[in-house]
Amino acid sequence: MKSRWLPFEWIVALRFLREGRMQTLFIVAGIAIGVAVIVFMSALLNGLQSNFVRRVLTAQSQIQLLPPKEVARRLGAGSALEDAVVQAPLQRLKSIDQWQSVAAQVRAMPDVEVVAPTASGSALAIRGEASRAVSVNGIDPALYFLIVALPEKIVRGSTRLTPGDILIGTDLASDLGVGVGDKLRVSSASGGDQTLMVTGLFDLGSKPANQRTTFVALRTAQSLLGLVGGVSSLEVKVKDIYAADVIAQRITAATGVEADSWIATNAQFFTAVQAQKTSNTTIRFFVGLSVAFGIASVLVVSVVQKSREIGILRAMGISRGQVLRVFLLQGGLLGLLGSLGGAGMGLVALLLWQRYALNPDGTPLFPLAIEPGLFVASLLLATLTGLAAAFAPALRAAQLDPVVAIRG
Template sequence: MNRLLPIEWLAALRFLNEGRLQTLFIVGGVAVGVGVIVFMSALLDGMQANIFRRVLSSQPHIVISRPKDVARPLRVSHDGQIIVANVQKRSQIVASLDQWRKVREQMRRRGDIVAVSPTAGGSGFAIRGDASQSISLVGIDPQEYAKIVPLPDKLVAGTFRLTTTDMIVGTQLADDLGVRVGDKLRVATASGASATLSIAAIFDLGSKGVNQRNVYVELATAQNLLNLVGGVSNIDLTVADPFRAEEIAQQIGGQTGLLAESWIKTNNQFFLGLNAQKFSSYLIRVFVGLSVAAGIASVLVVSVVQRSKEIGILRAMGGSRGQVLRVFLIQGAVVGLAGSLVGSALGTLLLEVWRLAARNPDGTPMFAVSVDYGLYLWAAVLATLTGLVAAVTPAVRAARLDPVAAIRG
């Protein structure tokens, strides 16, 4: 097999074999760096996905509603000029979206939107005996809305069923009013309408405010209670790429003339926190990569000094500068690749240890962590390239050695 290998490969592998201790140190350094990158990448991705899922599991990516009523001047002169700058904002009333069915069909035709659900929402009161609680009444089409917010997966009691006489309430509201599945509550709204509904299920969306406030009813029920017969107040959307939600919302606003608000706008601090976390993780990976490259370069520089006589002999036997250059580039690539393979195994082992150690008080995993197998491929490619780049300076130095001076030492 050795006869099939070019002289550069034979020399590179021989140098690595003769300096086993150095080779082991450099491969170990690369392995630690790659292991840290694999472990941190999987851990941070899992953490971000968990936080992202928890925040967005209780809300749509984009909400389309009527534009806010504009403010009006309080005083105007006889010629129509405003003479008093004081402006009073009009009170906002629950009103239906104009031509909402047409807007819904437009949204369904967009390739970047995966789910569309019209809703009728407004404020009201849940009343049981002498106790009452202010609520946010949300009328939904159960099948469509489940694609926006996975309510069936969030139920802690009852079944996901909504008829004109059913309601689904949160755990906090159920505790406050002392009710459970099968009990009845009277729901009243500012329009003067009221209805007595039966609790079909109780949900937990992971937010005390949402669990205390949101009450889900069938769309027709909410339309009657909110005096929106045949109308809807919002159209909720889920997009294919949540991080493009604000861009898509602006496009929708320009297309329809309606108010389109994305989760990025309504959760701006959370979005900025996610971006900061991603940026910091990238910086950590870059600095780990730089430290790995520095380690490879330093060891290969020492190898050039130690192998100067062999390099001189190789040149004296007719070896070209290019061949000497390739010898050390091959060494850098080999140790980078070997280190990436060992590091990937080390990162996977660390993730398994973390899965066993990181547990909630009830014994369940803190959050799901999985490794994209493409990460292993990228780790191997980047570590190999890092080894090549780190070997450039030592390789150039070796190629420039004078054969006679090198042999004489």
């Protein structure tokens, strides 16, 4: 009864699909599998990429501002001087000039979220007769922890950092035989020497990093490293991590201070991320192409099978435009039905992945963000692909001569 209220093109399109049930079923199943592959692979690769980027950026800032390097220059002129070999001088630890004003200028930029000063340098951690070379990082916890998620890496103790505290890696703690609450003497080449209390142990996921990295309060590091009132770098967090390279160039142009983005310092990793994006796009393109050919082939066969019916309909007075719309509707409906089934299959596959693809400790391999936008995009893509694939068969059907079609 409801079909009486449907437009003529819809009635004919649905009837043609019902009459070729097996063809319709197979093409809908093929589309569903294609859409499920697109949904599953897109979510999987996006989750993998986000996990890699998160792991990289939990241990470093997105942009780092550094003082200019010292450069050796020739004095005078002459052939002897021109032939001389000029060696690069040793780089002394020094502060960014007028870093407070630079930090304020960078913080005022619309693309920047957080700017945190740090004072970093080498020192010696001593416990009794044992000693280890370490990297001392003086930070302002309130700002630095907004950039680097160090609290998530704490395995024992806390992130408390008063002027007399120090955070060290688990491997350094094991090497020196210290734990939370123990004292550790830290001595630097500049003559600074302090005894600090271990308030927390962290695990950065890398043994070399856990053996060398330490965190102290900013003022403590400035005193140890001879940078009284100064900082060795400014750590910057931006709104769009993939625009970090462009923002770093803007910062250098505006302040004159060297700015390195995480993209530049992790060039090989970023190249791998871009390659992963390209592979994801390639997979989606070829799956969509196979879906389009499947729909087109079925509709071409349908045009041949329904030639007599089309001729009769044309003789009864329906226009070429109506015939065209009948087959376009078939393509769109096939794409829509297949995409709905494929979205459901993809969702089930993602839920099963999260349920059964686990680390040895029972946690997920990496978090998967099931975004509604991905499913909506897949529905639109499959439906539009169906319409596009149906265009050539629909045009052929619309151009059939009624007399020739009826004679067969």
